[in-house]
Amino acid sequence: MGDSNHNGKGIYHCRQCDYPLFSSSAKFEAGFDKPTFWDVINTASIKVTDNKVFCNHCHTFLGKVYDDGPPEKTGKRYLIDKQTISLIQKTNGVKYHHNTNK
């Protein structure tokens, strides 16, 4: 708690490669000091080996996935290391400065 960067609404991007991974709408409070999600934006965004979750773009280790998430949702619980993702907030009128040249 106390990390305001992780309490807003928006999209969580991979901190290494800026790939969108999780949405704040799929975030839930599971009593851990780590961002917890019940779904990914796109299953192609991540790679899961055993229960380890990696960014499917730059292969950074993100955290782990467990099968005890909300059963009314996906039943998955993605427990993500907050050092590996950054929240890109949806704000009104203020454009996020994207660091890509593409």
Ligand SMILES: [Zn+2]
């Ligand atoms: Zn990445």
